[in-house]
Amino acid sequence: LGFRRDIANALISKENIQPNFIELAPENWIDMGGFWKKKLKAAAEIYPITSHGLSLSIGSPDPIDFNWLKKVKTFLDEYNVQIYSEHLSFNSCSNAHLYDLLPIPFRGDAVKHVSERIRQVQDFLERKIAIENVSYYTPVAPEMSEEDFISSILHEANCELLFDINNVYVNAFNHKYDAKKFITALPLEKVSYIHMAGHLQVDNETIIDTHGEPIIDPVFDLFDWATAKMDKPVPVLLERDFNFPEFAELQQEINTLNAICNKNWQSK
Numbered sequence: 001l002g003f004r005r006d007i008a009n010a011l012i013s014k015e016n017i018q019p020n021f022i023e024l025a026p027e028n029w030i031d032m033g034g035f036w037k038k039k040l041k042a043a044a045e046i047y048p049i050t051s052h053g054l055s056l057s058i059g060s061p062d063p064i065d066f067n068w069l070k071k072v073k074t075f076l077d078e079y080n081v082q083i084y085s086e087h088l089s090f091n092s093c094s095n096a097h098l099y100d101l102l103p104i105p106f107r108g109d110a111v112k113h114v115s116e117r118i119r120q121v122q123d124f125l126e127r128k129i130a131i132e133n134v135s136y137y138t139p140v141a142p143e144m145s146e147e148d149f150i151s152s153i154l155h156e157a158n159c160e161l162l163f164d165i166n167n168v169y170v171n172a173f174n175h176k177y178d179a180k181k182f183i184t185a186l187p188l189e190k191v192s193y194i195h196m197a198g199h200l201q202v203d204n205e206t207i208i209d210t211h212g213e214p215i216i217d218p219v220f221d222l223f224d225w226a227t228a229k230m231d232k233p234v235p236v237l238l239e240r241d242f243n244f245p246e247f248a249e250l251q252q253e254i255n256t257l258n259a260i261c262n263k264n265w266q267s268k
Contacts, residue, residue, distance in 0.1 A: 001022060002022065002023050003022040003040075004241065005039075006242075007244060008039050010247060011043060011047075012042050012043055012046065016247035016248065017250055018251065019238070020048075020235075021047050021050060021235060022047045022050075023052050024049065024050075024052075025051070026072050026076075027053065027055055030071050030075050048082065049079050049080070049081050050081060050082065050083040050085070052086070052132075053084065053085065054087075054091075055068070056087075057089075057090045058089070058117055058121070059088070059089055059102075059110070060091075061113075062095075064120055069121065069125065072084070072125070076125070076127075083192060083193050084125065084127065084129050085130035085131070085193055086129060087131070087132050088131045088133060088134055088150065088153065089101040089104060089134045090102055090104060101134050102136075103134065103138070103139065104140070105140045106143060106144045106145065107149075108143065108144065108152075110149070111152045111153055112156070114157070115156035115157035118153070118159050122157075122158075129159055129160065130160040130162040131160070131161060131162060132164050132167075133150055133161070136171065137174065139175070146182070147182050151185065151186060154190045155187070159190075160193070161186070161190040161192065161193075162193045162195060163191045163193070163195070163226070164195040165195070165223050165226055166199060166215070168182060169207075170199055170207045170208075173201075174206060174207055180225065183226050188230050193234055194234055194235070195236075195239050196215055196236060197210075197215065197240070198210065198211065198212065198214045198215050200212070200213055212240070213243070214249070214253065215253055220260070224264070227264045230264075231268060232265075232268055233261065236257050238254055238257060
């Protein structure tokens with residue numbers, strides 16, 4: 001479960017919610033001191049930590065911010081973070097920083113650009129990173145399929161995949177493609193981490209990826225189907241960023257995810 005300030009005390013006390021690990025965005029905690037630094041240290045004594053970045057902007061034309069990456073590297077080492085992931089998108093250009101994760105054109109030149117940047121980041125951090133398949137609401141000048149675009153980057157950059165199964169469901173609904181066919185085309189051996197989340201269907205043609213709603217049964221079903229095809233267990237995160245329900249409801253979602261994982265991965 002994500003380590004959000006709204007639920008930090010509950011996660012530290014473990015009275016009503018007990019995930020196996022917590023995830024946090026380095027951007028929200030780097031250079032943090034005082035009260036919240038103490039809370040983070042308390043959480044780190046209890047849980048393994050994964051990190052999911054927000055501002056690397058791996059698809060940007062701007063140079064990589066190695067000063068920022070130096071802080072990230074120090075943070076990952078300080079908290080013994082085993083998985084550092086980012087989005088296959090961009091959110092900055094010409095020093096303009098956006099609050100949306102924008103899609104990268106599905107093109108061969110973009111594959112080369114992004115792969116080179118990922119290799120630079122991995123060399124600097126001295127670790128592989130996991131790149132997330134993102135939700136998007138319009139493709140941008142595509143010249144290849146999304147699954148070929150993602151697969152090409154994973155192989156050329158020699159990085160790992162943060163497999164967001166809700167994003168696959170959202171994109172398949174919005175862009176009218178077969179989610180299972182899409183997943184089958186991905187190199188699932190590259191998956192090192194999974195995200196699961198809720199979304200909001202706003203009309204008959206559009207779903208918005210919100211991370212503020214419960215996971216629906218069809219997404220659980222897709223998770224069950226996809227994890228059965230994988231050859232190794234990986235950590236699975238329940239993404240809930242706001243609109244928190246009673247902790248019993250969150251724990252039930254965690255329990256459902258654990259049950260599916262145990263069923264499909266017990267012998268792997």
